[in-house]
Amino acid sequence: MGQDDQAAATEALRADREVRLLIDAGRRDEANSLFDQLLSKVPPGLDPWARAAILTRRAVAAWRLRRIPLALELAAEGWSDIDAEQPHGSSAADTLGRLGYLLEGIGYRRASLEIGRIAVDVARTGDDVEILAHSLQGLGGTLNFRACEQPPDEADETFREAIPLLEEGLSLVSDGRMHLALLAAYGASLAGIGELDRAERIARETLELAKPEGNRWATSVGYWVLSTIRRKQGAPAEAIAYGRAAVEDAERTSDISLLQRYSQDLADICRESGDTAGEAQALRLNVSARRTAMETLQEGLGQALEQRRLAIRAQRLATAAQEAAARDPLTGLANRLGLESTAPGLLARAVAAHRAPWLVLIDVDWFKGVNDAAGHAAGDAALREIAQLVRAECRADDVIARWAGDEFVVLLTDSPEDNNPVGVTVAERIRAAVDRHDWTAVLGTSQRPTVSIGVATGPDTLERLFANADAALYRAKRRGRNRVEVHAAA
Known part of the structure; x- marks a missing residue:
């Protein structure tokens, strides 16, 4: 001193x-x-x-x-x-x-x-x-x-x-x-x-x-x-x-x-x-x-006790604010920040448990046309509907996020009882659910959105998984859309 x-x-x-x-x-x-x-x-x-x-x-x-x-x-x-x-x-x-x-x-x-x-x-x-x-x-x-x-x-x-x-x-x-x-x-x-x-x-x-x-x-x-x-x-x-x-x-x-x-x-x-x-x-x-x-x-x-109550309330508000910052307000899914903050823990647990992580990258086909034909409000409603369809085909502990615009991401891991590539299976279920969904109430009879999906796996970082899934998604788009493509591991 x-x-x-x-x-x-x-x-x-x-x-x-x-x-x-x-x-x-x-x-x-x-x-x-x-x-x-x-x-x-x-x-x-x-x-x-x-x-x-x-x-x-x-x-x-x-x-x-x-x-x-x-x-x-x-x-x-x-x-x-x-x-x-x-x-x-x-x-x-x-x-x-x-x-x-x-x-x-x-x-x-x-x-x-x-x-x-x-x-x-x-x-x-x-x-x-x-x-x-x-x-x-x-x-x-x-x-x-x-x-x-x-x-x-x-x-x-x-x-x-x-x-x-x-x-x-x-x-x-x-x-x-x-x-x-x-x-x-x-x-x-x-x-x-x-x-x-x-x-x-x-x-x-x-x-x-x-x-x-x-x-x-x-x-x-x-x-x-x-x-x-x-x-x-x-x-x-x-x-x-x-x-x-x-x-x-x-x-x-x-x-x-x-x-x-x-x-x-x-x-x-x-x-x-x-x-x-x-x-x-x-x-x-x-x-x-x-x-x-x-x-x-x-x-x-x-x-x-009152100060403690106020402190707890402030803590809850801070937690709610943090959660809100990591959540997409339109769909209620995690947003990019939420995915990026959750992914490292999920990937680390997957490696520790000797499980393979999968990243499923989903893109709505011709979404600009949906917005132009039905209007942005209907387009937002369609995105919310797709978010619900994706959630319905995933497990409770899978991480689902709206990445940006009309792109969605699912990050998940396989388990010992999975006999098939879990990421591919989930991706195909999501594609089929969107394809057969009745869109009349949301978009009328003229529009039927579909999705293209790229899938990647491997004990890797979120960035590498995303890059590989993005390459597979590009192939799905190029090969006609409304399909699933899997990145071929080197």
Whole structure:
């Protein structure tokens, strides 16, 4: 990556961080405005993992802004860039960590935990300590949330798994947003294992650092930790007050996962203390948060399905357009393009199966006279009729095409049960069918079209088969028309 590309990537990273800071501060309108400006700006010249990292960062931002379809689209685009790549280095870890966050949000919780562990392992192969710290915080925070839903003995083990990860992260970054996120999650883990004094010191340090920066995401975690501590200490009034502060800041930052967790805990604390009104209010918030999560997921799924439907429709239209381009509109047969695109496969299969290919070239005799006498509309009707007669005398897998004007081609292969030269047999059937057909309804009584046919065979190309059949057709014309001639193999 050149210096200009590197500078563009650095600028994109700076802008993405600014969006996240605005989201964490609860400044959603400003975050949306800046985010919209970034969407069309993906620096050129990036390696796949670096590009995927930018796209997945933006997917997380879109998710936090509740722009779910866009989040899924960005995540899918980022993942498709690196689907076949072996994850290695900081950009890969960054991508995986954020994908894990999104998987957690859409309900793939087991997968999110697994991918979080992989992100940490991959981050250790890179040289960006902040991305390693971010991966450690992501895994530690996910473990904390898991522990909150487990029985006490299992929860203690899960909290203790998170602690060394968060401590390692704190040893890597000493300030900034990531330091705050690690500090907040560390306090939650300590509270979970009962180290309440240390947990309170960490929670108050988190609040002290987060408030001047306006980081409501970190303050919500800090208040939640203090609420947990007071609940364990048997001080429900303070637990409720801190719980409400945690819920309020989680609402402001549009973090539905935090809001669901905190409002449920607040409802439990209110119930334990006999505060039925507070419990009802917290449960309403919890139900509302769950409904919001469900509605946004349904919206995302609905729009994803609609996009898939449109993609399928576009694919079908493209296929139909391709088929139309290879089909003669007058007769419904394949046209020259259709024959030329189909022939190589048929010839290759014939050679592989040790079967002989045959080309039957059909030309309507004196067709100009038919047009002059009956008119072009009647001439077109006659060509359509001949196309039907040719189709009726061929097998389902034979290729039938209108080559040009009043010329038709049949490309076919013989089979083990064919005792006679199949191309000659089919050609004679077609000639006879046209000759004995009742043309009165189409052309009246004055015109009876016939056809001359040239036949060629051999393990050859379409061009050679056509040239040989054309030579045989010329002989049929010269020898009186309404007849079949076969090219004599050399």
